[in-house]
Each structure stands twice: as structure tokens, then as C-alpha cells.
Amino acid sequence: MSNSNTLMTSLFNPKSVCVIGASTKPGKLGYNILENIVKYGYPGRVYPVNPHYQNILGLKVYSSVSEIDDEIDLAVIVIPAEAVVKVAEECGVKQVKNIVVISAGFKETGKEGAEREKALKDICEKYKMKLLGPNCLGVIDTFTPLNASFAAQMPLKGNIAFISQSGALGTAILDWSFKNRIGFSKVISLGNKADLSESDFIAALAEDVNTKVILLYIEDVKDGDKFIENLRKTVRIKPVLVLKSGSSAAGQRAAASHTGSLAGSKIAYETMFKQFGALQVETISDLFNYAKVFSTQPLPKDNAVCILTNAGGPGIIATDACERYGLKLASLNSETLNNLRKQLPSNASIYNPVDILGDAQPERYYTALEALKNDDNISSIIIILTPQATTKPTETVLKLIKLVDKLDKPVTFSIMGGEQVTEAKKILSENNIPVFSFPEDAVESIAALTRYTFIREKKLSHRKFRISANKEAVREIIKKVLNEGRRTLLSSEACKILGFYGVKTPKVYLASNSDEACSAATEIGYPVTLKIASPDIIHKSDVGGVALNVKNEEDVRKIFIGMVANAHKFFPNARIYGVEVYEYVEKSREVIIGVNKDLQFGHLLMFGLGGVYVNFLRDVAFRIVPVNTQDIDEMIKETRVYTLLKGVRGEKPADIDSVIKTIIAASQLVQDFPVISELDVNPLFVYNKGEGCMAVDVKMSLYI
Amino acid sequence: MKSLFVVSWEGFSGKTAFILGLSQVLIENGFKVGYFRPIGRPQTSVTEGTIDPDVLLMKEVLKLPFTLSELTPILIEPNYLSVYAKRDVEKLKNMILTQYGKLSQSSDIMIVEGGVSPETMTAFKLNNINIAELLNSKVLAISGGVSDSSIEKILFYKNILDMKDIPLVGAVLNQVPPHMMEKAEYEYSELLNKNGVKVWGVIPRNYEISSPTVRELLELLEGEILVEGDINRVIEKIFIGAMQTESSLKYFRRSGNNAIITGGDRADIISAAVETNASVIVLTGNMKPSEQVLVKAEEKNITVVMVPQDTYSTVKILEGLTGKIKPSDTYRISLTKKMVYDHIPWRELCDSI
Structure with missing residues (x-):
């Protein structure tokens, strides 16, 4: 990660900074940025550049970069877009290490801007300069300190790094952070991502000692593979929280209109984040709620929670929320229970949730927490306080702070109420203890923390399982299809391909006339299944293109003629190859295995309940290819059909191992032949344990 | 002088493309080639007036020193039967003969292109069969695509020609889709041969032409x-781009060289079209998309056109979209020549006339 190191030092902690386009006029960006650098105590050397001035803010102004007699680590460019490329070239000649282009007027404005951005990118590549932006807010490091941005203020110092694709969201969040006492280590505005992108920064921040948690707001990912690569490494070190916008259909349209390109699908993003360990949030408020907890609390051991409350109702609400978010209530050990029993009034509930009653005074909260502190069965604690007649919120909180500091478990507070609890909440915030108004938020953020524990501790299986396949034969089929100018395979071809990857498929022959169909049926043995063979008809059964359980020659002949005539009628332009004659196979549990190529993250694998209801029940799970057996095992267990496969009501268990093998085959196939853009095995009949499975209907499309 | 009368049963068989290719091959090999289309199919062109565009194409490519009305004396107009009912049939015949004589002077081989369809001008004994007889030509039948019925149509021609003792030199199976090649080359060719029709070539469909x-x-x-x-x-x-974003990708990926019709407000569909390298994107209802979207199309060299019509009207207009070769289309003209070189034993064919 030497690249990240360079980025960490020369961009966030540069020895020298020049501001090209520095101005004497307050209110102009060129002034604000220079002022921010100077005012917030940047310790390095600062060089304003502008041919029209001699002196700004007491600093000598240079008429061009080349005039500066010093090495420049960072150049902030804030001049009209038309002049940027030329100035960037000057920076290149001067061997500047990083440039941040604040100026707008690039890709986001149209054709001319796009060409300009391309030229800028080329210059940076030529001189090996790193480029942030263009069209961005700038970059802030509170530890250096360096505020090379036009943000109105310097954020508070903290251990949260915030990367934002939207500059405007960045400024709004900064302003909001003061009110909420949230501190940042670094703030990065990505802009158009012509060069440096989210992937570079998560890798760099992984190594940043001042950053404990990384927050990411993005509209798209620039390079899917690189992002995955850097993400999976980073989450082993610190959590990455992501807010990704543009996931609704209308949002996707808006994003496409904004960026001009289509982001990967919502499902692909969600799958990718989950599979590679980013914590995806849905709202900005969640992003910062979680950030508060991640930046201040230790990680829980597991998902066992203890709730400490002075009110029954909110305690139960919190308990419900725990179950909803995948947490469990810890069973307190006997020592804890004894302590609680001794110390608490007899009508208090000593079992989790621990209810210390409405009259609880600061002392009672303290003794209860003291008793819970060392219980190994408890991994995290949620403390709820409601202001009742004799409650002393402020005093309670002041008393608890001392103890919370010494805990090695994460704690969140839910202090309910308004005026009466304002002071208490403020004190907690000031002491870096996460506090929420409502219990659900307190639970949800602990749940996020717990999820991260599991992500970090997940044992990565490196077991490679490869199926021996006849790749040459597959290549031949694909070649033939492409030579015929087709992109959709006939079912018989798709079946053959899966067969070469060890997947069992029914016997199938292509018949171009009724004679051939009859002899194929005789060869296979009756009954047979007939399907129309046309690369242009995808949903065959909708147009009478499938006949099951055909029992004799006469029927085969009749159905052949009818089927072809029907196909011609419904799809006058379709290429009809004839009819495919299939071996009849015994029905069994139906599952689906699908692969679809996502624009951003490549092949997306799907598993779930199969058959005709697949689109209605949507009992499916996804993974990004490649997958190993561990991924597949988890994927299968995510679905409800897994319960069916295990066997319900005395049914024999299904051959899940053979399903796993089939999924591996599908994953390996699309990896070996990336030209396959779509694969759909529906249904895959899964027989009883030890009896295997059979890919009954296979669709496959290519995309070059 | 040799005289080859090229006929087909229906439009869009690729007859013109074949004649164009064959003529170029013959010229390239030192033959003097003449061309005549006694009965043409008119079309209105802004620049040329009412003409037969196929004839214009031949005139330009073969650099024929004749006017269009000399090359096509009769144009089939609506209600043509009423028009020609008043004419003297013998005079028409003589006119055709005279014209033919004029055009074929100093030609080694005359290629005569048949009328719109086989029955045209039967009322005046001037259908394809009559004219082949009149000009003493040998007939070559072209079929576009192959199916049982297209093969039977060739054989039907053969039957009628046999009755009149007009020689059929054979047939060319043109525009054969890939999955029919094998059947055309073996089963159909054999059947035709058995019935006395020599198959000179099975030409695979070429979308470029x-x-x-x-x-x-x-x-x-x-x-x-x-x-x-x-x-x-x-x-x-x-394709009409009215589906959801995800399915649009699925559909667009399944075929190459797509024209995508959608609204300017469907940035997602336009992006999917760009992503799947469409040939052209048609935006209906005069809705212009954002610059960012257009930039991406431009980067990939994809044409984007905006029309005021709604989608249905646009589709109706596009029904008239056919792949007619124009004289300026040098690339496609050269492809027709290559097609004949690649698939037709042209010298043998020429010797058989």
C-alpha cells in the first residue's frame, strides 16, 4: 500500500501548499481557501499564486507555480475551468505531487467540460500527479492541521473520516457536526473522481492512526474491482459505513441524468457491501448515529445485550428492537443476579431487561451498572432513562460517566424526554458517550457495532474448490453461437455447457422437423417434454412453447406442428430452429440458480426458491462472483427455501451438497467465460440427500 | 451476346444486390456488361423525381450512358392496369425490344432485371416469363431466405419456363440465415438439383448488406x-425502451446493433443503450436529456436523434426502414462484389448462359 502512504503524507500532511488562483477579495473561493489554510494553523509553507497581486494575507504572492523556489507537495487550483489544464501542466513540470482542483466546469457541464477533464487527467498521468476533483470542496485534515477547502469552518478534531461524493452534503454535514459535537480526522470531497476515488481513500484511511471509522457518501463506485479489493482489506482494520444514494428507480434515473452513466443495480451494491464488509445505512441520520458509536465505543464480543432501564415500557420496546436487529438479550450470570438481588429493591426486575423502577436514583443506576460491569455474558449495555417524578437525569448521568469510562463493553444511552433531560444529554455527548432520544436508535447502533464485530472476526475461507470442466468443448459451442450472429443460446446448447461443468441435465435433442422429433423421442424414451427452440423467444411457456409429458409419436408430431405455427404467429420475426425434445425427469423440490452481469461489479450470483413463483415470492439471496463454498453455504442459509431443503414435517433432507456443487459450477463457468452475461437455471430439481440434482431448464445469453 | 434474366418471387430477396455484385465481378474480369429493367418499381425521391432507385443504383455503379427512362421504360404505378389497357400491347413489346437492342449494343452480356413480382403485367403478356421469351434470355431465379415455400416457388418457375421452352440456368439461394445454411446446402440444393434446377450458390445472410x-x-x-x-x-x-432499468440491460444485451426508442427523460434507458453500444438512440416527444448523458453517447460514437413524435408514431415511421443500397454507399457496393466472388462460381455461371 505504498500508494496510500504517499497519499497520507503528501496530500493530508504536505510540507508545502500552493493556492493557484488565490485572491485578495473575501467571499471569493480563492480567498476563502487561502484563509482557511492560514487561519486554522497549517504548519507548512504556503504559497499563494496569482499574477495580479503582490501580497495576500501577509504572504508573498507568486505569479506562477514555476516561480516558487521550493518543492510543492500540494497545489490547490481554484481558477476558471478553461485555464486549469494549462496550469496543471505547469504543476507537472514543477513536479508537484498532488493537485486538488476545486474549479467546476468539467464533465458535469457537458461535452466541452468532459474533454477538458480528459485532458486534465492525461496531464496528471503524464506527470504522475495525484488529482482530487475536479469540481470538489477540497480536503481537510484536523490533525495536520490543514483546511484546504472552502468550508466555512474547521471541523472539530475527532476520529471520524468522512468521504463525500457530494460537496454540498459535505458542507451541510460540517455545519451540523458543530451542533452535535462530532469531530473529524479528515474530510474529503471527491468531486468528479477523475483520478482519486473512494477506493484510494478507504485504502489510505485504513492506515491512518487518527481515523477510527470511515464514513462514505457515494452515488456510484468508480472502479468496482478496486473498490472491493480495498474494502475487504480495510474492514479488517476499521469499520466502513456507507450511504449510497440512487437506489430507487427514480433515484437511479436521477443519478444517471446527473452522472451520465448507469450505476450498477441496487441489488449488486447491497450484495457487494454486505459480502465485503461495509455497513450500509439508509439515511444520513443513521450514518452519523452509527458514527458516534463506532468512534467512541469498543467492539462488543458478540450479540448479547443487557438493557438497564427505569421504565418497563421502553425496556420492552428496546427488547423488541434487539430481536429485530439480530441482537439477543444476555442471560446474566449467577453472580450478577445475586448482586442485583442484594442491591435492588425486591420489586425490581433483576432479569434482563433489568428494570430498576421509576424511583431509581443516581445511586441505584450506579450500583446496577457496577453489578453488570464484569458479567462476561454481557457484551454491550443499553441504558434507558425516562424522567419520572423523582428521577434526577443530570445527576444520574454525571454519576454514571465515571463508571462507563472504565467499562470494556460498548454502552449507548437512550435518554427520553425533552426539556428535563437536555442537560443530561449534553453531558453525555461532551464525554463522547453516544446518547439517543429513543431506545430503538440506541439498540440499532449497538447492532451495527455488533455486525462489525462479526465482519472483522469472520474467518475467511481460502479453500479453493474447482470443478474439472471441459472448457474446450464449451468454447466450441460459444464460438458456434457467436458465428451464427446469436447472443442467446438454445436450451440444448446451454444444457450441454452446464453438462461440461459436471451439472446433470436431461437428455435433449434439437429437431427441425416432426420426423426428427419422433426419432429423438424414441431414442430418449417416452414420455418426453417438447420446447420450442428459438433464441428469440425467452418465455416459452407464455406462448404455448412448452408441452410436458408427451406420451406417443402421434402427439409429438401434432405438437411439433402446432408449436412451430404458434411461435410464428406470436413472434413473426423470431428465428425458429425447430423443437427441442427433452427427457422427462422426475419432479422434485425446485430451486433457482441465476447469474447476471452487473455493470459495476461483474457477475452477480443468485440462489433461491425456484419454479414459476420466483418473481412473486422473491426468496432469493445474492453474491458477487467469485464465491467459495463458505459464501455459498451462507447464501443458501439466507433463504427460506433452505428450511425446505433441510426437510420439513418428516420429509427426507435434500441433497444440499449437490446444490452447492451446481452453484460452484455456475460461478466457475462465468468466471472462465466472462462473455456469458446471463445464466438462469430454473428449476433445478433437488432430489433427496445422496441423489443429486438436475438442471431442468437452462437459459444462457452472451454479451460481447 | 449473352442475356441473363434475373427473377425473384418477392421483394427484398436481395436480387438487386446480387445483380450489382455479379455485374461488378464481370466488369472486373473484362466483360462489357449491359443492364435493363423493362418494368420498374417507382419511388419518389426529392432530388431525382419519380424513379426506380435500384435502376439509378445500377446506372451509377456501372456508369451506364443512358437515361433512367431508357433503362426502365415502364414504371408500375397505382392502377397501372387502367393505364396500360389503353395502350397497344404490340407497340409496348416493340418498344421494349428496340430499347433492349439499343442498350445491348457493344455488350458482351446483358443482365435483365425482372419485374416487381412474377404476375405483374400478365394482363398484357408482359410478365417476367413473357419478357424472358421476348428477349430470348436465360433465366436465373433468386430466392431470399429459404423455406419450403421459397424452394417450391423456384420449382414453380421452372415448370412454367419448361412449358415455354425457356431455359432456366439455375437458382441462387440468397440471404440464408446461419441456422438454415446446412439445410440449404444439402437438403434444399439436392431437391432442386433432382428437379433439374442447378443451385449456383447458397449465400449466407449478411446484415451489413x-x-x-x-x-x-x-x-x-x-x-x-x-x-x-x-x-x-x-x-x-x-427496441422500445419503456422497461425498468435492470431489464433494459438484459434486453439490449441480447442483440447487437440496436436502435433504441425512448423518451429524453429516461436517462437510465439512454445510459443502458450507451452501455450496450446501441447503433442509434431515438428520443421521442422532443425531450432532451441532460448534457452528461449525451457526452457518454458521444464518447462511444453513438448517434442520438430527437423527434417530436410520440413513440407509436415513431415506430410506424420506422416500419418504412429498409436497407436499400444507395449509389454513394461504396462500402456496401463493394460488399456485394465480394459476396459474388465468395459464393458464386461466376465464370461457370457465365459460361452456362
Whole structure:
């Protein structure tokens, strides 16, 4: 990660900074940025550049970069877009290490801007300069300190790094952070991502000692593979929280209109984040709620929670929320229970949730927490306080702070109420203890923390399982299809391909006339299944293109003629190859295995309940290819059909191992032949344990 | 002088493309080639008036020193039967003969292109059969695509020609789709041979010759061109982009060289079309998309055209989109020559006339 190191030092902690386009006029960006650098105590050397001035803010102004007699680590460019490329070239000649282009007027404005951005990118590549932006807010490091941005203020110092694709969201969040006492280590505005992108920064921040948690707001990912690569490494070190916008259909349209390109699908993003360990949030408020907890609390051991409350109702609400978010209530050990029993009034509930009653005074909260502190069965604690007649919120909180500091478990507070609890909440915030108004938020953020524990501790299986396949034969089929100018395979071809990857498929022959169909049926043995063979008809059964359980020659002949005539009628332009004659196979549990190529993250694998209801029940799970057996095992267990496969009501268990093998085959196939853009095995009949499975209907499309 | 009368049963068989290719091959090998289309199919062209565009094409490519009305004396107009009912049939015949004589002077081989369809002008004994007899030509039948019925049509021609003792030199099976090649080369060819029809060639379908190009689509729609990409790209499939973003990718990926019709407000569909390298994107209802979207199309050299019509009207207009070769279309003209070289034993064919 030497690249990240360079980025960490020369961009966030540069020895020298020049501001090209520095101005004497307050209110102009060129002034604000220079002022921010100077005012917030940047310790390095600062060089304003502008041919029209001699002196700004007491600093000598240079008429061009080349005039500066010093090495420049960072150049902030804030001049009209038309002049940027030329100035960037000057920076290149001067061997500047990083440039941040604040100026707008690039890709986001149209054709001319796009060409300009391309030229800028080329210059940076030529001189090996790193480029942030263009069209961005700038970059802030509170530890250096360096505020090379036009943000109105310097954020508070903290251990949260915030990367934002939207500059405007960045400024709004900064302003909001003061009110909420949230501190940042670094703030990065990505802009158009012509060069440096989210992937570079998560890798760099992984190594940043001042950053404990990384927050990411993005509209798209620039390079899917690189992002995955850097993400999976980073989450082993610190959590990455992501807010990704543009996931609704209308949002996707808006994003496409904004960026001009289509982001990967919502499902692909969600799958990718989950599979590679980013914590995806849905709202900005969640992003910062979680950030508060991640930046201040230790990680829980597991998902066992203890709730400490002075009110029954909110305690139960919190308990419900725990179950909803995948947490469990810890069973307190006997020592804890004894302590609680001794110390608490007899009508208090000593079992989790621990209810210390409405009259609880600061002392009672303290003794209860003291008793819970060392219980190994408890991994995290949620403390709820409601202001009742004799409650002393402020005093309670002041008393608890001392103890919370010494805990090695994460704690969140839910202090309910308004005026009466304002002071208490403020004190907690000031002491870096996460506090929420409502219990659900307190639970949800602990749940996020717990999820991260599991992500970090997940044992990565490196077991490679490869199926021996006849790749040459597959290549031949694909070649033939492409030579015929087709992109959709006939079912018989798709079946053959899966067969070469060890997947069992029914016997199938292509018949171009009724004679051939009859002899194929005789060869296979009756009954047979007939399907129309046309690369242009995808949903065959909708147009009478499938006949099951055909029992004799006469029927085969009749159905052949009818089927072809029907196909011609419904799809006058379709290429009809004839009819495919299939071996009849015994029905069994139906599952689906699908692969679809996502624009951003490549092949997306799907598993779930199969058959005709697949689109209605949507009992499916996804993974990004490649997958190993561990991924597949988890994927299968995510679905409800897994319960069916295990066997319900005395049914024999299904051959899940053979399903796993089939999924591996599908994953390996699309990896070996990336030209396959779509694969759909529906249904895959899964027989009883030890009896295997059979890919009954296979669709496959290519995309070059 | 040799005289070859080329007929087909229906339009779009690729007859003109074949004649164009064969003529070029013959000229390249030192033959003097003449061309005549006694009965033509008129079309209105802004620049040329009412003409037969196929004849114009031949005139330009073969650099024939004759006027269009000399090359096509009779144009089939609506209600032509009423018009010619008043004419003297013998005079018409003589006119054709005289014209033929004039055009064939100093030619080694005359290629005569048949009428619109086999029955045209039967009322005046001037259908394809009559004219082949009149001009003493040998007939070559071209079929576009192959099916049982197209093979039978060739044999039907053979039967009638046999009755009149007009020689049929054989047939060419043109525009054969890939999955029918094997059947055409063996089963169908054998059947034709058995019935006394020599098959000179089985020519695979070539979209580059037969499909319309973006240029033709633009001419037809007369919309506002927002991005001018590669207008020589062919169009094989037309899609209406009204589906969800995810499914649009699935559909667009399944075929190459697509024309995508959608609204300017569907940035997602337009992006999917760009992503799947469409030939052209047609935006209906005069809705212009954002610059960012157009930039991406431009980067990939994809034409984007905006029209005022709604989607249905646009599709109706595009029904008239056909892949007619124009005299300026040098690339496609050269492809027809290559087609004949690659698939037809042209010297043997020439010797048999």
C-alpha cells in the first residue's frame, strides 16, 4: 500500500501548499481557501499564486507555480475551468505531487467540460500527479492541521473520516457536526473522481492512526474491482459505513441524468457491501448515529445485550428492537443476579431487561451498572432513562460517566424526554458517550457495532474448490453461437455447457422437423417434454412453447406442428430452429440458480426458491462472483427455501451438497467465460440427500 | 451476346444486390456488361423525381450512358392496369425490344432485371416469363431466405419456363440465415438439383448488406440530431425502451446493433443503450436529456436523434426502414462484389448462359 502512504503524507500532511488562483477579495473561493489554510494553523509553507497581486494575507504572492523556489507537495487550483489544464501542466513540470482542483466546469457541464477533464487527467498521468476533483470542496485534515477547502469552518478534531461524493452534503454535514459535537480526522470531497476515488481513500484511511471509522457518501463506485479489493482489506482494520444514494428507480434515473452513466443495480451494491464488509445505512441520520458509536465505543464480543432501564415500557420496546436487529438479550450470570438481588429493591426486575423502577436514583443506576460491569455474558449495555417524578437525569448521568469510562463493553444511552433531560444529554455527548432520544436508535447502533464485530472476526475461507470442466468443448459451442450472429443460446446448447461443468441435465435433442422429433423421442424414451427452440423467444411457456409429458409419436408430431405455427404467429420475426425434445425427469423440490452481469461489479450470483413463483415470492439471496463454498453455504442459509431443503414435517433432507456443487459450477463457468452475461437455471430439481440434482431448464445469453 | 434474366418471387430477396455484385465481378474480369429493367418499381425521391432507385443504383455503379427512362421504360404505378389497357400491347413489346437492342449494343452480356413480382403485367403478356421469351434470355431465379415455400416457388418457375421452352440456368439461394445454411446446402440444393434446377450458390445472410443503416433511419425520421456518431452502423433490431432499468440491460444485451426508442427523460434507458453500444438512440416527444448523458453517447460514437413524435408514431415511421443500397454507399457496393466472388462460381455461371 505504498500508494496510500504517499497519499497520507503528501496530500493530508504536505510540507508545502500552493493556492493557484488565490485572491485578495473575501467571499471569493480563492480567498476563502487561502484563509482557511492560514487561519486554522497549517504548519507548512504556503504559497499563494496569482499574477495580479503582490501580497495576500501577509504572504508573498507568486505569479506562477514555476516561480516558487521550493518543492510543492500540494497545489490547490481554484481558477476558471478553461485555464486549469494549462496550469496543471505547469504543476507537472514543477513536479508537484498532488493537485486538488476545486474549479467546476468539467464533465458535469457537458461535452466541452468532459474533454477538458480528459485532458486534465492525461496531464496528471503524464506527470504522475495525484488529482482530487475536479469540481470538489477540497480536503481537510484536523490533525495536520490543514483546511484546504472552502468550508466555512474547521471541523472539530475527532476520529471520524468522512468521504463525500457530494460537496454540498459535505458542507451541510460540517455545519451540523458543530451542533452535535462530532469531530473529524479528515474530510474529503471527491468531486468528479477523475483520478482519486473512494477506493484510494478507504485504502489510505485504513492506515491512518487518527481515523477510527470511515464514513462514505457515494452515488456510484468508480472502479468496482478496486473498490472491493480495498474494502475487504480495510474492514479488517476499521469499520466502513456507507450511504449510497440512487437506489430507487427514480433515484437511479436521477443519478444517471446527473452522472451520465448507469450505476450498477441496487441489488449488486447491497450484495457487494454486505459480502465485503461495509455497513450500509439508509439515511444520513443513521450514518452519523452509527458514527458516534463506532468512534467512541469498543467492539462488543458478540450479540448479547443487557438493557438497564427505569421504565418497563421502553425496556420492552428496546427488547423488541434487539430481536429485530439480530441482537439477543444476555442471560446474566449467577453472580450478577445475586448482586442485583442484594442491591435492588425486591420489586425490581433483576432479569434482563433489568428494570430498576421509576424511583431509581443516581445511586441505584450506579450500583446496577457496577453489578453488570464484569458479567462476561454481557457484551454491550443499553441504558434507558425516562424522567419520572423523582428521577434526577443530570445527576444520574454525571454519576454514571465515571463508571462507563472504565467499562470494556460498548454502552449507548437512550435518554427520553425533552426539556428535563437536555442537560443530561449534553453531558453525555461532551464525554463522547453516544446518547439517543429513543431506545430503538440506541439498540440499532449497538447492532451495527455488533455486525462489525462479526465482519472483522469472520474467518475467511481460502479453500479453493474447482470443478474439472471441459472448457474446450464449451468454447466450441460459444464460438458456434457467436458465428451464427446469436447472443442467446438454445436450451440444448446451454444444457450441454452446464453438462461440461459436471451439472446433470436431461437428455435433449434439437429437431427441425416432426420426423426428427419422433426419432429423438424414441431414442430418449417416452414420455418426453417438447420446447420450442428459438433464441428469440425467452418465455416459452407464455406462448404455448412448452408441452410436458408427451406420451406417443402421434402427439409429438401434432405438437411439433402446432408449436412451430404458434411461435410464428406470436413472434413473426423470431428465428425458429425447430423443437427441442427433452427427457422427462422426475419432479422434485425446485430451486433457482441465476447469474447476471452487473455493470459495476461483474457477475452477480443468485440462489433461491425456484419454479414459476420466483418473481412473486422473491426468496432469493445474492453474491458477487467469485464465491467459495463458505459464501455459498451462507447464501443458501439466507433463504427460506433452505428450511425446505433441510426437510420439513418428516420429509427426507435434500441433497444440499449437490446444490452447492451446481452453484460452484455456475460461478466457475462465468468466471472462465466472462462473455456469458446471463445464466438462469430454473428449476433445478433437488432430489433427496445422496441423489443429486438436475438442471431442468437452462437459459444462457452472451454479451460481447 | 449473352442475356441473363434475373427473377425473384418477392421483394427484398436481395436480387438487386446480387445483380450489382455479379455485374461488378464481370466488369472486373473484362466483360462489357449491359443492364435493363423493362418494368420498374417507382419511388419518389426529392432530388431525382419519380424513379426506380435500384435502376439509378445500377446506372451509377456501372456508369451506364443512358437515361433512367431508357433503362426502365415502364414504371408500375397505382392502377397501372387502367393505364396500360389503353395502350397497344404490340407497340409496348416493340418498344421494349428496340430499347433492349439499343442498350445491348457493344455488350458482351446483358443482365435483365425482372419485374416487381412474377404476375405483374400478365394482363398484357408482359410478365417476367413473357419478357424472358421476348428477349430470348436465360433465366436465373433468386430466392431470399429459404423455406419450403421459397424452394417450391423456384420449382414453380421452372415448370412454367419448361412449358415455354425457356431455359432456366439455375437458382441462387440468397440471404440464408446461419441456422438454415446446412439445410440449404444439402437438403434444399439436392431437391432442386433432382428437379433439374442447378443451385449456383447458397449465400449466407449478411446484415451489413441487407440491414438499414443509421443514416437511413436519420433520413426517414428527419429529427434533430443531438449527437452524430457513426451513421454507417447497421440496425438489426429496434427496441422500445419503456422497461425498468435492470431489464433494459438484459434486453439490449441480447442483440447487437440496436436502435433504441425512448423518451429524453429516461436517462437510465439512454445510459443502458450507451452501455450496450446501441447503433442509434431515438428520443421521442422532443425531450432532451441532460448534457452528461449525451457526452457518454458521444464518447462511444453513438448517434442520438430527437423527434417530436410520440413513440407509436415513431415506430410506424420506422416500419418504412429498409436497407436499400444507395449509389454513394461504396462500402456496401463493394460488399456485394465480394459476396459474388465468395459464393458464386461466376465464370461457370457465365459460361452456362
